[in-house]
Amino acid sequence: MNTLEQGQQALNARYPLRGNQYYPHFHLAPRAGWMNDPNGLVYFNGRYHAFYQHHPFSVEWGPMHWGHATSDDMVQWHHQPIALAPDSEADRDGCFSGSAVVDNGQLALIYTGHRWLGEVGDDSQICEVQCLATSQDGITFTKQGVILQPPAGIMHFRDPKVWHEAGSWWMVIGARDPQQRGQVLLYRGESLTSWRFDRVLAQAKVGEGYMWECPDFFKLGQHHYLLCSPQGIAAQGDRFANLFQSGIIAGHWSAGSDFTDQQVFKELDHGHDFYAPQSFAAADGRRIAIAWMDMWESPMPTKSEGWCGCFTLPRELTEEKGQLRQRPIRELQNLRGEGSNWPPQLLIEEKLLQESVEATELSIHWDLQRVSATAFGLKLGQGLTLRYQVANRSLSLTRDYSTEGLADSRRVEISDATAMQWQIYIDRSSVEVFINDGEAVLSSRIYPTGGDRQLKLFSQGGDVAVDTLHYWPLRSAIE
Numbered sequence: 001m002n003t004l005e006q007g008q009q010a011l012n013a014r015y016p017l018r019g020n021q022y023y024p025h026f027h028l029a030p031r032a033g034w035m036n037d038p039n040g041l042v043y044f045n046g047r048y049h050a051f052y053q054h055h056p057f058s059v060e061w062g063p064m065h066w067g068h069a070t071s072d073d074m075v076q077w078h079h080q081p082i083a084l085a086p087d088s089e090a091d092r093d094g095c096f097s098g099s100a101v102v103d104n105g106q107l108a109l110i111y112t113g114h115r116w117l118g119e120v121g122d123d124s125q126i127c128e129v130q131c132l133a134t135s136q137d138g139i140t141f142t143k144q145g146v147i148l149q150p151p152a153g154i155m156h157f158r159d160p161k162v163w164h165e166a167g168s169w170w171m172v173i174g175a176r177d178p179q180q181r182g183q184v185l186l187y188r189g190e191s192l193t194s195w196r197f198d199r200v201l202a203q204a205k206v207g208e209g210y211m212w213e214c215p216d217f218f219k220l221g222q223h224h225y226l227l228c229s230p231q232g233i234a235a236q237g238d239r240f241a242n243l244f245q246s247g248i249i250a251g252h253w254s255a256g257s258d259f260t261d262q263q264v265f266k267e268l269d270h271g272h273d274f275y276a277p278q279s280f281a282a283a284d285g286r287r288i289a290i291a292w293m294d295m296w297e298s299p300m301p302t303k304s305e306g307w308c309g310c311f312t313l314p315r316e317l318t319e320e321k322g323q324l325r326q327r328p329i330r331e332l333q334n335l336r337g338e339g340s341n342w343p344p345q346l347l348i349e350e351k352l353l354q355e356s357v358e359a360t361e362l363s364i365h366w367d368l369q370r371v372s373a374t375a376f377g378l379k380l381g382q383g384l385t386l387r388y389q390v391a392n393r394s395l396s397l398t399r400d401y402s403t404e405g406l407a408d409s410r411r412v413e414i415s416d417a418t419a420m421q422w423q424i425y426i427d428r429s430s431v432e433v434f435i436n437d438g439e440a441v442l443s444s445r446i447y448p449t450g451g452d453r454q455l456k457l458f459s460q461g462g463d464v465a466v467d468t469l470h471y472w473p474l475r476s477a478i479e
């Protein structure tokens with residue numbers, strides 16, 4: 001049996017043993033074992049493909065494989081056989097993150113082959129190269145070997161994102177320079193196997209991180225956006241509160257030129273669990289992004305159920321009045337069951353919305369001109385509170401699962417407005433809150449136990465007008 005078959009066999013054996021208390025109804029997660037970054041998001045031959053960093057042998061990160069799922073609508077996912085296993089010399093210790101493109105009717109995966117040169121896990125002695133694998137049917141892949149070696153003096157050199165623009169192939173790669181600063185390197189390709197260095201596209205200044213992982217670069221509206229996941233930025237109040245960050249730098253770029261007018265790095269999500277996002281073009285051209293909804297080194301209570309890691313919902317990125325907005329993709333509406341509404345009303349103290357929720361979407365419009373409360377919001381069981389603090393216009397997401405070692409808040413300020421809209425997706429172990437039609441998003445994992453899933457709205461120190469409230473049970477979307 002080869003390495004790929006061994007991985008598949010381990011996964012098949014572990015799958016029936018999986019626990020489901022936390023297993024998502026409508027977020028892609030591995031059937032069993034470990035998942036991290038989304039990889040190779042692409043539309044190919046009439047359906048969407050999502051790959052991901054996967055360890056089928058354990059709930060811990062280890063030698064990375066590429067897990068695989070397909071979908072007609074980016075919502076309903078079907079698991080497919082494992083696509084890549086670390087079974088060649090160049091990728092013997094892991095098929096690390098990368099991307100996918102369609103080239104001459106074939107699906108091409110471009111990924112990082114990782115090798116430990118010293119002890120396993122010793123980051124100071126590694127070799128990372130870029131590799132290619134291709135497929136006719138989108139299910140079975142043939143490795144084509146190494147397509148790009150690192151520049152002299154650079155060891156951390158990973159996560160290739162490839163795209164076609166202005167008549168050429170382009171590839172951005174995350175790197176750590178010899179001075180231990182994160183950077184993004186740009187290459188230009190005549191073909192997927194022939195690349196030459198173009199330039200350093202972006203470079204961390206002091207305090208901006210020692211390594212920039214998972215870069216992505218695309219045009220949207222009036223800008224080009226560099227999406228990346230820096231490691232090593234220190235927390236600053238509410239900003240950069242997670243161990244590692246993911247965000248965007250807007251600027252201007254054209255083929256053969258520098259990436260100019262770079263704006264400051266802005267986090268894409270303000271919740272606890274959002275890392276390594278990758279974007280891709282939907283069949284109709286919409287720019288969609290999906291991230292890993294976890295954070296390195298956080299407690300991950302689902303490990304006791306035999307699985308770990310899940311994707312965020314796909315979100316559509318748009319640029320409006322020069323600002324990036326993120327909205328849940330419209331296809332998610334296909335999951336809605338029969339909806340319920342509240343008539344407009346004043347919320348005083350507390351009101352029960354549902355006795356128990358597992359998979360629900362809510363849309364709430366608060367009237368900020370009719371509020372005497374000091375704070376208001378929503379609670380799910382004892383563990384999750386979403387609270388809007390009127391005086392400083394901030395929204396906090398607090399989770400309190402102290403037995404799991406998770407008790408902390410994330411907070412974001414909302415722009416001055418007379419009304420505020422929340423669109424919330426609750427799944428068995430996650431919550432995603434989209435504020436004011438995509439102005440800000442918070443994504444966090446939650447771990448309610450023993451049916452602690454009562455959903456309530458509350459107001460404190462006064463009342464607040466709820467203009468509209470709709471909610472829908474959501475159907476399961478994962479096979």
Ligand code: FRU
Nearest residue numbers: 037053064096097158213276
């Ligand atoms: C980001 C990352 C990537 C790497 C992969 C390994 O989470 O560290 O840089 O390719 O995970 O699993």
